[in-house]
Amino acid sequence: MKKCCKGLIVSALSISALALPSFTGSVSAHEAAGPDQVVQLGSPITTVDYHMLRNSNVSLLNGYKRWEIISGSNLISISSSGVVSSHSSLGTAVVYAYDVNDNYVIYKITVEAR
Numbered sequence: 822m823k824k825c826c827k828g829l830i831v832s833a834l835s836i837s838a839l840a841l842p843s844f845t846g847s848v849s850a851h852e853a854a855g856p857d858q859v860v861q862l863g864s865p866i867t868t869v870d871y872h873m874l875r876n877s878n879v880s881l882l883n884g885y886k887r888w889e890i891i892s893g894s895n896l897i898s899i900s901s902s903g904v905v906s907s908h909s910s911l912g913t914a915v916v917y918a919y920d921v922n923d924n925y926v927i928y929k930i931t932v933e934a935r
Contacts, residue, residue, distance in 0.1 A: 863923040872931045873907050881905045881928070885918040896932045907932045 873879055882888050882903035890899065893914025898906050905916075907930075916928040 863919075863925060866920075866924050866926050868927040868929065870929050870931070872933055873905070875907050875909055875911060875932050875934060878904055878906045881930075882916070882918050885926075886921050888916055888918045891915040891917060893930070897930055905930065 871881065880903060882899060882905060885903060888899055888903070890897070893912060896908060896910050896912050896914045897916075898908070899916070900906070911932050911934060914930045914932070916930060917925045918928060919925045
């Protein structure tokens with residue numbers, strides 16, 4: 822019995838000694854990224870000035886992944902297919918339209934009377 826217990830202890834110690842270096846070898850420190858290593862997504866591509874009549878619809882934003890009305894949500898609404906609808910109020914709305922790489926086009930949509 823004593824021989825079996827001694828063998829069990831030796832086996833347990835040898836297994837833990839073999840496993841310990843593999844755990845410590847997988848831990849490594851990382852350096853902080855410098856400004857030249859950071860990739861910026863979401864760069865502005867261009868600005869588009871668009872004029873539309875009030876109470877009208879235009880398929881303006883189809884082909885973009887998503888869009889965001891920055892200002893003028895009371896002037897326009899945008900459907901899920903990218904159709905911009907103007908309401909009866911007059912003014913200028915600003916919309917960011919994002920492509921698949923998160924680069925964006927800034928649309929300045931002016932709602933005018935006839």
